[in-house]
């Protein structure tokens with residue numbers, strides 16, 4: 312089988328996806344199945360986002376490419392390289408971890424003490440989670456090359472702890488596939504998007520829930536601000552209600568909001584109602600503002616016509632408004648995205664734009 316869904320699956324992570332020309336037919340042979348995921352680091356150069364791309368796609372002397380199904384850049388960009396069998400695993404403990412059955416991901420990292428960025432780790436975990444959900448791969452079969460390579464000790468990659476990484480994969484919400492997922496510390500129900508102004512309770516999801524969770528965290532409750540009103544949020548809500556003397560029903564409605572407002576609560580993600588309808592996103596669908604790279608969907612300020620919008624973005628995120636989308640703008644954008652509760656990929660697409668303006 313050729314894993315021709317790899318690009319679709321990658322896009323579910325929300326991170327930028329680069330489809331390398333010819334990926335759907337690239338491979339040593341078809342895959343025999345998708346039973347595991349093997350995580351690697353490239354041990355490549357220290358500069359650039361994905362300097363190992365050429366080697367991972369085309370191989371090197373003595374080892375013909377492709378050397379992985381996916382590449383993963385330092386900023387979380389996912390490169391879709393091969394739908395077929397790739398030379399990444401070598402001799403391993405069991406057939407399920409061999410090249411014919413294992414999806415290989417080569418993430419850029421020198422392997423010499425380089426710190427992994429939050430974006431790259433988040434993208435790594437989300438990608439593994441989406442793959443597990445799509446192909447029905449158990450999370451226990453997300454393995455490090457260093458765990459499966461034989462003889463033991465033959466490979467050191469990846470440089471992070473795999474047990475902790477599998478916990479991250481488990482904690483990420485899958486969006487596709489058929490496996491059941493649990494979020495917000497709850498299982499057995501379905502989350503529905505809730506609008507601003509409605510009473511919030513269990514099984515609600517969306518920005519109003521995020522706003523409420525932010526407040527609960529500010530109040531000292533241990534909680535993940537994920538926008539899913541699960542058991543953890545119910546518990547924290549009840550505890551807050553007890554504290555302020557309203558009925559502890561775990562529902563965040565008018566009475567509870569009134570108390571919360573006195574404690575500094577605001578609907579900070581709510582779109583401004585009175586403001587004239589914000590600026591429409593200036594680029595065609597699928598295009599975005601980002602640092603210069605070869606994709607024709609990237610607008611970095613290379614063209615004069617994009618610079619006004621980039622200056623506007625730079626002013627909004629507190630970067631120097633020079634009209635060029637460089638690394639500093641990108642990191643300021645990521646910081647802003649974290650605050651806005653959107654995927655911190657450092658790129659301004661329609662979603663982040665609409666939250667900003």
Ligand SMILES: [Zn+2]
Pocket residue numbers: 350351352399456466468
């Ligand atoms: Zn490896």
